Amino acid sequence: MKFRDADCELQNGRQHHKDRDNMGKRVMRRFIKGILFLSICLASLLTLFIWNAEADKSRPMMSPVLEGKTRDCLDCHRFPNVQTNAGAFASQAFCLECHQKDTCVKTIDKEKISLKIDPMEIRKGRHAFVACIQCHTDVARSPHQSKTGAQCLECHPVHNGAGEIHAPHLRVQCQACHGVSEFVYFDKHTDQVRPSHINDKKIPIGLTDHDLQDTTRADFCERCHTPGNKVGAAHTVLPSKSFICIMCHDVSLTMGGPVFWVAFILLILGILFTVLFWFQGSVQGEKKSMHRKIGLVSESIWGTFFSRDFFTILKTILLDVILQRRLLQESVKRWFIHSLIFLPILFRFSMSIFTFFVSRIGPESSLAVILIDKNSGFTAFVNDLCGILILLGIVLAALQRLIIKPPHVVSEAKDNVALLLIGLLVLLGFLAEGVRILMTQVPPEVGIYSFIGYPISRLLSFTHIQWTAIYPYLWWAHAGVGAAFVAYLPFGKMRHMFNTPLTLLLNYKMK
Known part of the structure; x- marks a missing residue:
């Protein structure tokens, strides 16, 4: 039995060595096949590269010889310090080696298009000390093609x-x-x-x-x-928005046109007449001297601002002027209707002031771009939301004054004029917005944030009207109603926008 076991172990060992040898041979064959496959691939790539190089010899990208001398590799494969004048000129010279030659052309639809650049156009312009690759940021590569063009916003x-x-x-x-x-x-x-x-x-x-x-x-x-x-x-070319439109819009410090001049002059005259009317009465016992009255009022106002009660006054303005606490105590319904009109206008005015300063302090910031872009999601949504809230308040106020007519409401012509101006202003604004979205082809994924203006633009798209010709008239109609509203402020009941804060301030000082 012992001899048989030893013989079996010997046979098993021989078989194990034989299997191991066969496995090694299989691995070696696979390795050789892999090496052969890689060699064939590399040879194919090398052949293709050489063939392309031979094909391109007739039109090399850069000349290998410059001024009779063989060029160094770093003549092309380097990045100069373009933040210096020398580096900028080196970058320009590198590009102009090809782009100032008559042979620098490309063919589009069998038409030869010249890519020649006149160096003097660059030298005499504002970009004389700017490297080409600072504007054309994606051309320093192969293939030598630009997909984005000059990137002006990299600097401006x-x-x-x-x-x-x-x-x-x-x-x-x-x-x-x-x-x-x-x-x-x-x-x-x-x-x-x-x-x-x-x-x-x-x-x-x-x-x-x-x-x-x-x-x-x-x-x-x-x-x-x-x-x-x-x-x-x-x-037609429309003027810029006047600064008197700042109640709702981002504006510049320009007047914009004659209609805005007329509105501004009427506004100033109305404020002056209102102030003169105030000073017809007595001020702290003074009845005759206008100079003395103005001095007493100025002293009261500045004394109030620079007093210990400054924050108390701010609290009063917040509660009684902005949040209209006194009106809420009298009637929730009246407060609700008035707030629908007043608070959206106040918010639009505050946002316009904020936008003005942000766009002047940091015009390149993303916040400034969002605020001045009428199509940005935030701005478009807020503008339409404020507009529809104002319109809802106008409708409720009109129902209250013209149909319901509760005993405490006295409807006067000047009240109706104010409601008419504000309502017409909002309606024309929505219509102009819809036409603008339609004619400028704002895409749906952008325009949908204008949840009032965009549906209007879709409705208008079913008409066969050339809206690019109609839009200037809508713009001027909206601007004219806005100018009339601004001019009307100190003459109708809307003057309480000025009277109420000043009255609260003076009354607080006299307590």
């Missing part, structure tokens, strides 16, 4: 609201206005007005001009704002 902030160009133009690419080419189009993929690569005859054109458009020309804006334009711009 957006236009801060209704300034010299009357609107921020956030959906207009900078080159569409500031470039020399007059051909522009609306790109639905990027949701922007962009320079066109073809002219009006459908012939491809090169956009290599580095001159900047003269923005002081009288016809500067007519590239887009002309009858029959294809970019959704109004047929």
Whole structure:
């Protein structure tokens, strides 16, 4: 038995060694096959590379010889310090080796388009000391093609609201206005007005001009704002919003037009007449001297502000002026209706003031862009929400005064005028917003935040009206009603907006 066991163990050992040898051979064969496969792949890639290199010898990207000497690798494969003038000039010289030659062309639809750049256009312009790759940020690569174009916003902030160009133009690419080419189009993929690569005859054109458009020309804006334009711009150039529109809109410190001048003058005259009327009575016992009355009132006002009771006065203004505590104590219904009108207007006014300062202090910040963009989700939603609340308050107030007529409500013509002006102002605003969304082709995923204006734009889309021609009239109608409302403030019952805070302030001082 012992000899048999030993023989079996010997046979098992031989079989184990044989299996191990076979496994090693299989692994070696697989390894050799893998090496052969990789060698074939590398050889194919090398052949393809050599073939492409031979094919491109007729048009090398950069000349291997410069001024009779073989170029160093770092002549091309380096990144100069573009923050210095020398580095900027080095970057420009590198690009101009090709782009100042007549042979620098590309072919589109069998048409040869010149990519030649005149160096003097760069030297005499504002970007003389700016490297090419600081604007064209995605061209220093292979393939040598730009997908984004010049990135002006890398250095320049957006236009801060209704300034010299009357609107921020956030959906207009900078080159569409500031470039020399007059051909522009609306790109639905990027949701922007962009320079066109073809002219009006459908012939491809090169956009290599580095001159900047003269923005002081009288016809500067007519590239887009002309009858029959294809970019959704109004047929005529509209003025910027006047600063008297700050009650609801982001504005600049400009008057905007004659109608706003008239409204502003009437507002100032109304305030002066109101102040003179106040001083017809006695002030702290003084009945005759106007100089003395003005001095006493000024002393009372400044003395109140710079007193220990300053925060108490702020509390009174918050509760009695903003939250209208006294009106709430008299009637919840009246407080509710008045708040629907007053609080949204106050909120829009506060947001306009906040937007004005943010856009001037940090125009490049994302917060400023959100606030000045009428299509941004937050701004569009807040504007429509405030507008519909005001309109609801106007409807309830009209029902209260004209139909229900409770005993405590005395309906006068001047009250109805105020309701009519505010209601008409909001309605025209919603209609103008709907037309703007329609003609500028705001996409649904953006326009949906304007939950009143966007449905109006969808309804208007079923009509066959050229809204780009109608929009200027709607804009002026809205502006005219707004100017009339501002001019009416010191003459009707709306003057309590000035009277109430001042009366509370003076009465508190006299306690």
